Amino acid sequence: MARPIRLDTVCKEYHTAGTTHVAVDDLSLEIPEGSFTTIVGPSGCGKTTTLRMIAGLETPTSGTIHFGDRDVTEVRPQDRNAAMVFQSIALYPHMTVRENIAYGLKVAGVPKAERDAAVDEAAETLQITEQLDKMPAELSGGQQQRVALGSAFVQDPDVLLLDEPMSDLDAKLKAELRVEVQRLHKEMDATMVYVTHDQTEAMTMSDHVLLLEEGRLAQFAPPGDLFDRPVSQYVAEFIGTPSTNTLPATVEAADDGPTIVGEQFEIPAPEDRFADRIGDSVTVGIRPQYLSPDEGDHRIRVIVNVVEQLGTEFVVHGTSVNGAHVNVVDESVDGAGPDDELSVGFEAADAFVFDEHGETICHGDALVAARSASPSQ
Amino acid sequence: MSAVSTLQGRLAEFDEKRLLLLATFVPFTLFFVLVWGVPIGYALGMSLFSDPTGAAEFAAFANYAGVLTSELFSTALFNSVVYALSSTILSLVLGLGLALVVNREITGGNALRTMMIFPYLLPTLVVIFMWTFLLDPNVGAVNQFLLDYGLVQEPLAFFSSTQWAMPAVVVASVWKYGSFAFFILLARLQAIDPNLYERARVEGASTWQAFRDITVPHLRGAILIIILVRGIWMFNKFDIIYLATRGGPLDATTTLPIMVYELAFRGSPNFGGATALAGIMFMLLAAVAVVYFWVFEPEQEVAN
Numbered sequence: 001m002a003r004p005i006r007l008d009t010v011c012k013e014y015h016t017a018g019t020t021h022v023a024v025d026d027l028s029l030e031i032p033e034g035s036f037t038t039i040v041g042p043s044g045c046g047k048t049t050t051l052r053m054i055a056g057l058e059t060p061t062s063g064t065i066h067f068g069d070r071d072v073t074e075v076r077p078q079d080r081n082a083a084m085v086f087q088s089i090a091l092y093p094h095m096t097v098r099e100n101i102a103y104g105l106k107v108a109g110v111p112k113a114e115r116d117a118a119v120d121e122a123a124e125t126l127q128i129t130e131q132l133d134k135m136p137a138e139l140s141g142g143q144q145q146r147v148a149l150g151s152a153f154v155q156d157p158d159v160l161l162l163d164e165p166m167s168d169l170d171a172k173l174k175a176e177l178r179v180e181v182q183r184l185h186k187e188m189d190a191t192m193v194y195v196t197h198d199q200t201e202a203m204t205m206s207d208h209v210l211l212l213e214e215g216r217l218a219q220f221a222p223p224g225d226l227f228d229r230p231v232s233q234y235v236a237e238f239i240g241t242p243s244t245n246t247l248p249a250t251v252e253a254a255d256d257g258p259t260i261v262g263e264q265f266e267i268p269a270p271e272d273r274f275a276d277r278i279g280d281s282v283t284v285g286i287r288p289q290y291l292s293p294d295e296g297d298h299r300i301r302v303i304v305n306v307v308e309q310l311g312t313e314f315v316v317h318g319t320s321v322n323g324a325h326v327n328v329v330d331e332s333v334d335g336a337g338p339d340d341e342l343s344v345g346f347e348a349a350d351a352f353v354f355d356e357h358g359e360t361i362c363h364g365d366a367l368v369a370a371r372s373a374s375p376s377q
Numbered sequence: 378m379s380a381v382s383t384l385q386g387r388l389a390e391f392d393e394k395r396l397l398l399l400a401t402f403v404p405f406t407l408f409f410v411l412v413w414g415v416p417i418g419y420a421l422g423m424s425l426f427s428d429p430t431g432a433a434e435f436a437a438f439a440n441y442a443g444v445l446t447s448e449l450f451s452t453a454l455f456n457s458v459v460y461a462l463s464s465t466i467l468s469l470v471l472g473l474g475l476a477l478v479v480n481r482e483i484t485g486g487n488a489l490r491t492m493m494i495f496p497y498l499l500p501t502l503v504v505i506f507m508w509t510f511l512l513d514p515n516v517g518a519v520n521q522f523l524l525d526y527g528l529v530q531e532p533l534a535f536f537s538s539t540q541w542a543m544p545a546v547v548v549a550s551v552w553k554y555g556s557f558a559f560f561i562l563l564a565r566l567q568a569i570d571p572n573l574y575e576r577a578r579v580e581g582a583s584t585w586q587a588f589r590d591i592t593v594p595h596l597r598g599a600i601l602i603i604i605l606v607r608g609i610w611m612f613n614k615f616d617i618i619y620l621a622t623r624g625g626p627l628d629a630t631t632t633l634p635i636m637v638y639e640l641a642f643r644g645s646p647n648f649g650g651a652t653a654l655a656g657i658m659f660m661l662l663a664a665v666a667v668v669y670f671w672v673f674e675p676e677q678e679v680a681n
Contacts, residue, residue, distance in 0.1 A: 057575050077578040084579045090572035094594040103590070104580035155580065 002034035002191045003068040003158045005054060010063035012049050012215075023049040024060075025215040031208065033068070036185050036192045038202035041212035041238070047195045048087075048163055050212070054193060055084050055161050067158060082159040083152035083190075087167060089144050091136035097123075097147050098132040104155040115154075122150040125187065126180065142173040146180070153184055160190045164197065178205055199239055203227070211235055233358035236285045242315060242327040244352070245291070247284045247300065251277045260284060260353060263322050265298035267348050270369070273362050282361065285352035288315070288327040293334050296345020302326045304340045307333060316342065417659075424652035440653035449628065449636055450654075457632040459543065461612040464550040469603055471551060472558025473596075479559075480566040490563070493556040501553070505620040508549040509536060536622050539629040546621050546630050553617065554610075558603045565599045566592070601675030609662055633658050 012024040024046040031037045039047040052058040053065060056077035064073045072080050083104070091100050099106075101122060102115040110118075123129045126146040136144055145165060152160055162181070166174045182205055185192050196202055202209045203223045211218040211226065219226055219235045230236035236244040249262035251274050258274035260267040262284060291300075302318035309315075316328040316336065328344050336342045349364040427436040444450055475493065479486045496504065511517050514532035523529045535545035569591065577587040615634040618624065624631035624639065631639070633654065641651035669675075 055575075055579055057578070077575075078581045078583065080579075082579055084576065086572045086576060088570060088572045090570060090576045092573060092591065103577070103582075107577075107580060107582040107586050107590075151580070161579075 001158055002189050003070075004033040004066075005031040005159060005191055005193070006066040007031075007050075007054075008064045008066070010050075010053065010060045010065060012046070012053060012058060013061045022215055024053070027063070027212075027215075027217055029210065029217060029220045031191060031193065031210075033191050034189065035207040036182070036194065036205060037208040037210060038194045038196060038206035039210045039212065040196055040199055040202040041218070043197060044214075045212040046215040047197075047210075047212050049215075050210075051084075051161050051163055051193060051195045054159065055082055056080050057084075080159070081155075081157050082161060083155045083157035084161040085145075085148045085152055085163065085165045087164040089148050089165070091144055091147055093136055095136075096132070097128065097134055097136065097139070100136065100147055101132075101151040101154055104151060108155075118154040119150070122153045125153070125184070126150050141169055142177065145169065145173075145177055149181065149184060153188065156188070157190050160185075160188065160192045162192070162194045164195055166201070167197070174201075181205065200241070203239065209239075211238060229360075229363050230285075230352060231360050233283060233285060233352075233354040233360075236287075236352055236354075236360075240287055240289075242288050242317075242329065244285045244287050245324070245326045246354075247286065247320065247324055247326075248281065248322065249284050250281050251279065253278045262300070263320065264300050267298060267351065267367060269353070270362065270366055273366065277355075277361070281356055283354040283356075283358075285354060286346045286350060288329040290346050290350035291326075291328040291344040292330050292346070293328075293332075293336075293342060293344050296347055298348065298351075299343050299345040300326070302328065302342045302344055304336050304338055304342055307337060318342065420652045421656050423648055424656050425649075427649050430646070430648050436649065440649040441657065444640075444650050444654045444657065449631065452628055453631050453633045453636040456543065456628075456630060457612055457634075460547060460550075460614070460618070460630070460632055461608050464547045464554070464611045464614075465604055465607045467547065467551045468555040468607065469558045469600065471555040472560075472603075473562050473600075475555075475559050476562040476566055477592075479563060493559050496553045497556045499553070501616045502620060504549060504553045505617060508545070508552070509621065512536060512545055537626050539627050542622050542626060542629045546618050549621060550611065550614070550617050554607065557607060561599050561603055562596060565596050569595050598675055598677060601669075601673050605666065605669055605675060609666070612662060613658070 007027050007029055010024055010027045011022065014021045014023055027046075027050065039050055041047050049058060053060050056072065056075060060073060064071055066072065067080065091097075092103065095103065098116075098119050101119045105115045105118060119132065120129070123132055126149060128143060128146050128150065131139055131143055131147070136147065139147065148165065152162075165181075166177055169177065178201065181194070194201075194205065203226075206223060208220065209223050209226050210220045213234050218238075219231045221229075223239075226235060226239045230239065230244075233244075233246065237246070247262050249260050249265075249267075251258050251269065252261045253259075254266075254268075256268065257271050258269045258278060260269050260274075260282060265284075267284070301321055302316070303320075304316055304318045306317040307314055308317070313329055313331050314333045316330075316333055318326050318328065320326045326344075328342070330344075333342065347364070348367040351364045351367060353361045353363075353367070355361050423430075424440050425435060425437060426433045427439065428434065475489070479490050499507075512519050512533075512535040514520055514534040517532075519535075520529075520532040524532065533541055535541045573591050574587055577591060582590065612632075613634055614632070615638065618630050618632060619635055619638070622630045624635040637651045637654045637658070640647045640654060
């Protein structure tokens with residue numbers, strides 16, 4: 001029975017030699033039941049600690065964790081009906097694959113015949129039937145990962161936790177197992193929480209993404225929202241590859257209202273959010289995918305450093321006139337090469353505007369909606 | 378041409394690999410033959426003669442028959458087995474217990490680990506001085522403790538009572554040699570992936586089940602080797618027993634090695650009997666070791 005997971009003002013502190021390290025800071029959120037949620041963030045942002053607290057392997061310093069209506073904050077991991085796949089895979093090296101998968105059922109006292117049936121079913125789903133009598137050391141990395149998934153699968157957990165399970169696999173296997181994990185999620189009645197530092201995995205697999213910044217919640221939303229409506233510059237820069245371009249600008253008063261003025265562009269800004277920001281410096285964020293040499297009302301000039309061809313599209317790594325790093329992704333770049341100057345444009349609708357603390361002031365739709373956009377160049 | 382070059386290749390290979398092999402193997406073999414093989418052969422040869430150091434006369438297996446039928450042999454064999462088994466098992470249990478404790482990263486674990494090496498480093502003579510002092514009926518701390526808590530009515534003369542001499546020697550031996558098992562087992566414990574325990578906990582395994590299903594299989598090979606090696610060493614142990622009790626009282630702690638010594642150097646020397654008994658011990662241990670390897674396969678390790 002899948003259950004929602006609710007974290008309420010959860011904090012986790014570690015004390016070492018007189019210093020206090022806050023791994024998770026005041027985290028509150030509700031992961032919907034049966035959903036696939038990914039916790040993502042750079043190293044040391046507290047994502048694994050959060051997962052381990054949900055598993056019960058760590059106890060929060062303060063705050064509570066509920067599975068549905070049940071307060072599990074102090075409940076032992078044994079009694080949570082959760083399953084976990086570890087980064088190190090953690091197969092029991094002295095047990096066969098069959099024994100590994102069945103171990104959770106064995107300690108739960110499930111009779112052997114039932115265990116075998118469950119293992120056979122899981123093995124078939126994960127295509128490891130041939131490997132059942134082998135020892136873990138005889139398997140490839142991908143097969144070991146399937147075994148670990150299988151042992152989580154047969155336990156029929158309420159909550160399935162995966163801690164960077166694919167970080168040691170090559171790109172091809174990753175893509176293969178990504179599909180496998182999503183298929184398992186469909187077959188299982190479990191709330192899945194998946195930790196990764198790879199934002200591509202987060203964006204492609206999940207219903208919800210929890211992005212952490214130094215232990216605090218940066219944004220918890222469906223992947224599309226993280227991409228299109230980031231709540232801060234940190235979110236905008238972390239999600240999406242290459243990273244969102246950030247261009248310094250200032251809010252100035254023009255005849256027809258506040259205007260965001262950058263090195264080479266002027267964007268009319270909505271009165272309600274910018275009227276009291278005249279004179280403030282802001283940052284305009286624009287995704288590389290939304291910069292194009294051919295289109296766009298607002299243009300910037302970029303000195304090209306490197307051009308990478310990725311199949312059908314090109315990635316240009318360049319520098320803007322004021323020295324900011326600018327990336328452009330487009331289907332054609334007019335044959336631009338290193339040291340060429342490239343003029344690229346964007347629509348106000350695709351831009352984000354951040355204040356000096358990195359908080360989002362508004363997204364592109366507000367820039368367009370508030371006033372009829374007029375080309376400013 | 379190619380045949381020649383192949384041959385040259387082989388010669389070159391012979392030169393490098395074989396030379397290295399010979400350079401390392403030959404000195405060791407010589408050393409082994411001189412220091413081990415010759416004395417063993419000489420001793421086994423002596424066991425076939427009566428009065429081998431004096432008027433040597435070939436006696437075939439008369440020495441063996443004499444030793445085997447002597448009254449003391451069965452007592453000494455029994456004592457040897459009791460001593461070897463109890464001191465090995467107890468030092469294993471003690472070492473395992475302490476290793477499990479230290480492995481939990483408790484406060485003072487490092488200090489305990491360092492302290493564990495000291496009994497092993499102390500000369501046996503010092504260990505025996507210490508234990509005879511501790512267990513002394515008049516001034517010993519142990520008797521004082523037992524009397525204070527009313528556990529005994531009068532002090533026990535541990536090393537000089539037939540009932541307590543063997544337990545006292547075993548305790549002193551376990552105290553000295555327990556750290557051997559401790560260090561080997563601690564090293565094995567620290568090599569176990571901690572995620573295995575975490576996975577087991579999430580899967581619902583109790584602490585006992587995790588110990589049985591993860592710890593024990595990982596320690597199995599080490600435990601079997603400790604039992605074999607420590608068992609052989611304890612079976613052959615002479616110094617600690619002889620220094621504590623001289624095999625007494627009334628042969629209560631006379632093990633086979635002490636009987637060998639008694640035969641060879643006490644009263645009228647009987648080198649034939651002593652070497653025959655040493656040969657018997659050797660064959661007994663060899664037989665046990667072969668069966669042990671065959672039954673338990675201690676070389677089977679958990680593959681990581």
